[in-house]
Amino acid sequence: MSKRPKITVRAMQPSDRAEVAELICVSTNYWFQMNGNPAVFPDGPNSTSIYFDVYETLDAGENLVAVNEDNGCLAGSVFLHPRETHISLGIMNVHPNYFGCGVASSMLREATKRADEAGKPMRLVSSGRNTDSFSLYNRVGFVPRVLFQGMWLTVPETGLDATADGQEFVREATLDDVDAMVAVEFEVAGIKRPNDIRYFIENVHECWHVSVYEDAAGAIQGFAVSCEHPGCRMVGPCASRTEAQAAALMLTELQLRKGLTMAYMLPVACEELVKTSYSWGAKNYEVALGQVRGEYQPMNGVSVPTFLPETG
Numbered sequence: 495m496s497k498r499p500k501i502t503v504r505a506m507q508p509s510d511r512a513e514v515a516e517l518i519c520v521s522t523n524y525w526f527q528m529n530g531n532p533a534v535f536p537d538g539p540n541s542t543s544i545y546f547d548v549y550e551t552l553d554a555g556e557n558l559v560a561v562n563e564d565n566g567c568l569a570g571s572v573f574l575h576p577r578e579t580h581i582s583l584g585i586m587n588v589h590p591n592y593f594g595c596g597v598a599s600s601m602l603r604e605a606t607k608r609a610d611e612a613g614k615p616m617r618l619v620s621s622g623r624n625t626d627s628f629s630l631y632n633r634v635g636f637v638p639r640v641l642f643q644g645m646w647l648t649v650p651e652t653g654l655d656a657t658a659d660g661q662e663f664v665r666e667a668t669l670d671d672v673d674a675m676v677a678v679e680f681e682v683a684g685i686k687r688p689n690d691i692r693y694f695i696e697n698v699h700e701c702w703h704v705s706v707y708e709d710a711a712g713a714i715q716g717f718a719v720s721c722e723h724p725g726c727r728m729v730g731p732c733a734s735r736t737e738a739q740a741a742a743l744m745l746t747e748l749q750l751r752k753g754l755t756m757a758y759m760l761p762v763a764c765e766e767l768v769k770t771s772y773s774w775g776a777k778n779y780e781v782a783l784g785q786v787r788g789e790y791q792p793m794n795g796v797s798v799p800t801f802l803p804e805t806g
């Protein structure tokens with residue numbers, strides 16, 4: 495683009511829903527296809543409205559869009575969710591017409607200003623294939639702290655021919671489990687987000703399932719969530735004290751998603767869990783970077799992030 499557009503950043507509104515869904519779809523597919531990868535959202539913009547729906551349910555008024563002042567069209571969008579311990583940055587998108595024009599940097603400036611005012615670290619997970627987003631985040635102080643391997647696995651119609659030790663301790667979560675789940679994730683990853691966990695269990699968008707690992711003494715040792723929607727088929731977030739518990743939890747969630755290809759991101763340092771995932775038939779499709787701007791607590795157990803809502 496020869497002339498830099500005049501961009502303003504404002505809060506996302508309910509009336510932006512359709513345009514934000516279009517933007518997420520075209521921007522992500524365009525970037526990945528331009529770089530020789532398949533489309534990330536082959537089901538089109540109807541599938542990507544789930545991002546708007548989830549983030550606006552959790553964080554209405556916090557999300558941002560960038561507007562081209564000359565024609566009123568959206569040039570960019572980003573989801574922000576402030577939580578007690580940190581601010582997460584969800585999927586960031588710029589319309590391909592505006593790539594390289596500073597649109598993402600404008601939105602990120604507003605986001606980092608809010609984090610600095612709140613005195614909170616920021617967290618995100620980004621694709622290791624995307625040097626543009628790496629540069630964008632790195633220049634404002636994000637540091638990659640954890641390496642994840644993005645894996646996907648097609649669960650046969652008859653289910654996976656696998657079992658995991660401790661699966662008998664896994665059961666469906668209820669709202670009574672929220673406090674214990676929050677405590678496990680805080681211990682493992684140093685983050686707290688009771689509202690997200692309550693939202694998963696309440697399942698208003700009818701695409702979530704949540705399991706907990708409750709040991710013989712009745713203590714919650716971990717949890718796993720999965721999402722089944724054309725815009726996001728993932729297992730995660732998952733947090734547990736041990737890799738064996740994570741395997742039992744994740745296998746339980748996978749067995750519920752028969753006939754589907756599910757993605758998940760395992761910390762590369764969790765070698766046993768990775769080995770178990772290979773034994774189920776999973777393949778790597780990318781590496782992803784868990785990035786933090788500000789204070790970071792090294793992982794103390796297993797934390798499996800997701801892109802919806804962004805967790806790291």
Ligand SMILES: CC(C)(COP(=O)(O)OP(=O)(O)OC[C@H]1O[C@@H](n2cnc3c(N)ncnc32)[C@H](O)[C@@H]1OP(=O)(O)O)[C@@H](O)C(=O)NCCC(=O)NCCS
Binds near residue numbers: 526594625627
């Ligand atoms: C990644 C994406 C958001 C970048 O948006 P953009 O508006 O083109 O980015 P900007 O023009 O604001 O440039 C970002 C910064 O990175 C810098 N940059 C870009 N490439 C760089 C490189 N190779 N090395 C160092 N810096 C680089 C730019 O100079 C700019 O910094 P500045 O504002 O301090 O000058 C956009 O390409 C996109 O939407 N891609 C598809 C979706 C996606 O990948 N989202 C991220 C998900 S993790």
